Amino acid sequence: MxxxxxxxxxxxxxxxxxxxxxxxxxxxxxxxxxxxxxxNNQEPDMTLSRLRFTPIKLQSSTQLTHDVKRLTFALDNPNNRMGFTASSAVLFRVKLANGKSEWRPYTPVSTETQRGTCDFIIKRYDHGTVSPVMHGLEPGDQVEVWGPIPFIKYEPGKYQDVGLIAGGSGITPCLQLARRIVGDPSDHTRVTLLFSNKTADDVILKEELDRIAAQFPSKFSVHYIVDKPPAKNKWTGLVGRVDADVVEKVMPPAGKSTFIGICGPPGMVATISGDRPNPMAQGRIGGVLKELGYTNVFKF
Ligand SMILES: Cc1cc2nc3c(=O)[nH]c(=O)nc-3n(C[C@H](O)[C@H](O)[C@H](O)COP(=O)(O)OP(=O)(O)OC[C@H]3O[C@@H](n4cnc5c(N)ncnc54)[C@H](O)[C@@H]3O)c2cc1C
The missing domain is CATH 1.10.287 (Helix Hairpins)
Incomplete structure (x- = not known):
């Protein structure tokens, strides 16, 4: 008709x-x-699909701090890559003790090109629904993944400088993007990471971040800041909260060629970059970044 x-x-x-x-x-x-x-996003060598949840098995897990684990999953085919592009998250669906299924988004921290396995950094919330299940997984246990869910499509060379501000487990999208940039020899973008934590013991992946900084000194630098420093002679990083002085001191200056990505607890994100009306919305640029004149800002 x-x-x-x-x-x-x-x-x-x-x-x-x-x-x-x-x-x-x-x-x-x-x-x-x-x-x-x-x-219909699936390519022959990728595990992720948006048409269905795909089963994958935990290969290994490492306790990084009292409440954070690194989980490595074996993909359904050892020649497959997970199938995300920086920067993206995926959905994990798990079976709860009551028999129901529940899902939450998590952000891969391995590179887009890694084959056979994919790594995640997951913080456990004691009263949470899915994160305790993820922490309780044993090697061989199966979960399901769906995705990817893109945050932004990174375009090499669009910016001269990428500044990343991470709080606690908010490091995951920052690490994913940083690895994408430093891993591409044709991309000359400089990455500066400011990583904020409560204490020095809460700083996850320090060895890995320091290794990337040593390997790519002209492309990647990392600055650590903690609220409560340990004994003075053991802490060489910054102390306090991320404020305008800290951002001005370590981040690339505001300008058309600077992009800032931020991920952390809602209070930190609001203070530094402005409130988000809901987790799906960016909201206006506000707080410290607005005060300092940054215009290209993404809240992961
Ligand atoms: C796009 C995206 C990517 C993400 N990537 C990661 C990642 O890579 N690694 C990671 O660890 N998490 C990540 N998260 C958070 C994750 O999806 C879950 O929200 C988190 O694991 C809590 O889920 P849950 O089911 O255990 O808790 P829920 O059952 O959802 O929450 C129950 C209680 O847990 C506590 N809680 C839950 N979340 C938070 C929080 N963020 N801050 C403070 N208290 C909280 C609160 O007390 C809450 O009432 C991401 C979230 C989004 C939106």
Whole structure:
């Protein structure tokens, strides 16, 4: 019946309606094609799909701090890569003790090109639903993944400087993006990471971050800041909260060629970069970053 609508009376009104109908059909087609592309995202060598949840098994887990673990999952095919591009998250679906299933987003920290396995850093919330299940997984246990869920599409060379501000387990999208940039020899973007934690014991992945900084001294630098430092002679990093002075001191200056990404507890993100009306929305740039004139800001 649809095409009959195109047969209208003579005159401009009919032509206008025809244009509207054709335009509507075209728009619907574009939406349909884009939706098809979005959901039918699987390539032969990738594990992630948006059409279904894919089972993967825990290969190993390492306790990094009292409440953070690194989990390495074996992909469904040892030649596969997970199938995300920086920067993205994936959904994990797990079975709860009551038999129901629940899912939460987590951010891969291994590179896009890693094959056979994929790594995650996961913080446990004692009263949480999914994070305690993730922490309780034993090697061989199965969960399911769906995705990817893109945050931003990183374009090499678009910015001269990428400044990343991470709080606690908010390091995950920052590490993913930093690894993407330093791992591409043709990308000359400089990455500066400011990593904030309560205490020195809470600083996860310090060895890995320091190793990346030593390997790529002209491309990657990292600054640590803690609220409560340990004995003075043991802490060489910054002390206190991230404020305008700290950002001005260590981050690349504001300008068209600087991009800032931030991820951390909501209070920290609001103070530094402005409030988010909800976790899905960016909100306006505010706080310290607005005060210092930054305009290219993304809240992961
Ligand atoms: C896009 C995206 C990517 C993410 N990537 C990661 C990642 O790589 N690693 C990671 O560890 N987490 C990540 N998270 C957070 C993760 O998805 C879960 O929200 C987190 O693991 C808590 O889930 P839960 O089911 O255990 O707790 P829920 O059942 O959802 O929450 C129960 C209680 O736990 C506590 N709680 C939960 N979340 C928080 C929080 N963020 N801050 C303070 N208290 C909290 C609160 O007391 C809350 O009432 C990401 C979130 C998003 C939106």
């Amino acid at each position: 649809g095409p009959r609508i195109l047969v209208t009376s003579n005159g401009y009104g009919g032509g206008g309606r025809r244009i509207l109908v054709v335009g509507g059909l075209l728009a619907a087609t574009v939406v349909g094609v884009n939706a098809y592309r979005f959901f």
